[in-house]
Amino acid sequence: MATETRDRIAARDRVEQRRRQEAPSTVRDDSEDEMVVSFPEFVFKEFIAAVAMTVFLILVSIWLQAPLLGKANPGMTPNPSKAPWYFLGLQELLSRFPPLMAGVAFPTFVIVLMILVPFLDRNPSRRPSERKVAIILFALYTAIVVALVIIGTFFRGHEFVWDWGWVLGNPQTCGGKPC
Amino acid sequence: MTVIRAALDEMFAVIGQMVGSVFRHGLPLTDKIAARTALTNFFLHIHPVRVRRSWIRMSYTLCLGGLSFFLFIVLTVTGLFLMFYYVPSTSHAYQDMRDLQFVVTFGGVIRNMHRWAAHAMVITVWLHMARVFLTGSYKKPREFNWGVGTLLLLITLLLSFTGYLLPWDQLSIWAVTVGTNMAKYAPIAGPYTRYLLIGGRVVGDNALLRFYVLHVVGLPLAAFLLMVVHFWRVRKDGFSGGL
Numbered sequence: 001m002a003t004e005t006r007d008r009i010a011a012r013d014r015v016e017q018r019r020r021q022e023a024p025s026t027v028r029d030d031s032e033d034e035m036v037v038s039f040p041e042f043v044f045k046e047f048i049a050a051v052a053m054t055v056f057l058i059l060v061s062i063w064l065q066a067p068l069l070g071k072a073n074p075g076m077t078p079n080p081s082k083a084p085w086y087f088l089g090l091q092e093l094l095s096r097f098p099p100l101m102a103g104v105a106f107p108t109f110v111i112v113l114m115i116l117v118p119f120l121d122r123n124p125s126r127r128p129s130e131r132k133v134a135i136i137l138f139a140l141y142t143a144i145v146v147a148l149v150i151i152g153t154f155f156r157g158h159e160f161v162w163d164w165g166w167v168l169g170n171p172q173t174c175g176g177k178p179c
Numbered sequence: 180m181t182v183i184r185a186a187l188d189e190m191f192a193v194i195g196q197m198v199g200s201v202f203r204h205g206l207p208l209t210d211k212i213a214a215r216t217a218l219t220n221f222f223l224h225i226h227p228v229r230v231r232r233s234w235i236r237m238s239y240t241l242c243l244g245g246l247s248f249f250l251f252i253v254l255t256v257t258g259l260f261l262m263f264y265y266v267p268s269t270s271h272a273y274q275d276m277r278d279l280q281f282v283v284t285f286g287g288v289i290r291n292m293h294r295w296a297a298h299a300m301v302i303t304v305w306l307h308m309a310r311v312f313l314t315g316s317y318k319k320p321r322e323f324n325w326g327v328g329t330l331l332l333l334i335t336l337l338l339s340f341t342g343y344l345l346p347w348d349q350l351s352i353w354a355v356t357v358g359t360n361m362a363k364y365a366p367i368a369g370p371y372t373r374y375l376l377i378g379g380r381v382v383g384d385n386a387l388l389r390f391y392v393l394h395v396v397g398l399p400l401a402a403f404l405l406m407v408v409h410f411w412r413v414r415k416d417g418f419s420g421g422l
Binding site: 125 | 217
């Protein structure tokens with residue numbers, strides 16, 4: 001074996017050894033797991049996933065038209081006006097809380113909190129059974145976000161007030177007339 | 180006869196040299212050759228040469244990070260195609276979209292792919308984050324990479340949002356009006372931030388150009404840079420290795 005390759009393997013082993021020493025004991029020890037070559041074992045899996053996604057996208061794109069409404073008209077505001085779906089949670093909060101809180105303080109807080117999660121979560125374990133609090137909190141957060149987006153998308157009609165009409169039929173109007 | 184044979188041999192040797200200059204190690208029939216191929220191939224060097232089977236179990240990763248990256252590539256390719264036909268001005272943009280949908284060969288399908296891939300990417304990036312959270316993979320020594328990932332999620336949302344304006348239809352302009360109105364509520368800097376973002380008090384030509392430039396150059400570059408760091412750190416910090 002070439003010296004270069006041997007050095008590489010030795011370096012990798014050192015890295016693995018250090019990682020094992022530093023890792024908390026509650027993290028699963030994977031040092032005895034079977035080793036495989038990433039090419040083609042790993043690359044093949046990625047390839048299959050990529051092909052599946054491509055086929056899925058092409059099929060969806062053939063059957064489902066992306067929306068294109070009438071030309072933008074700054075003088076005619078559709079009612080209700082909605083942000084893209086991933087921001088509808090924010091818009092929903094804006095309709096309930098003071099703008100400074102819902103539009104600025106809250107999103108900033110969530111982003112900072114998310115970046116800080118690894119430092120706030122002092123529990124060294126990675127086993128789901130030992131992380132009940134973290135998992136429940138995350139599930140709660142996800143549920144709230146999803147609920148807000150669904151409400152914003154389907155249950156907000158004229159003037160963004162509560163409306164079942166978005167499920168039964170689209171009541172959006174432009175300048176008082178149907179869009 | 181011998182002259183022809185010599186010429187043919189020479190030709191095959193040259194072809195062999197050409198192929199060999201591209202693929203150095205032949206077919207990866209043994210692990211050794213496969214490992215060498217991975218070591219010397221630029222496009223494969225993103226992976227470690229050897230991985231543990233538990234790291235790449237589909238039921239563990241669900242391939243969500245890889246799919247997010249793949250969707251980014253799909254969006255880049257389809258986006259390039261759309262750029263050939265699209266002029267970011269209020270007088271052209273909408274008609275260009277109509278042409279893409281009804282005149283340009285495969286224009287509609289490519290536009291649809293761009294649109295749906297963008298939605299899909301928001302979802303896969305989010306799910307990737309959920310997977311990493313639920314498996315506790317952000318814990319030491321991967322704290323930093325979790326932060327990079329959070330920024331990548333933000334950039335994904337911003338990319339999607341800036342792209343939303345470009346068709347210049349009633350959906351775009353009002354969604355972006357509503358979205359950028361949120362920026363107004365920040366104390367002191369709010370109105371200025373909005374003015375900076377859309378280049379005026381209402382969503383018009385300046386906003387379209389700014390969103391376009393951010394969408395096709397600024398944000399993709401930022402995303403690319405962060406992705407390079409993200410993938411690099413996955414290698415350096417180690418795979419989280421299953422539960």
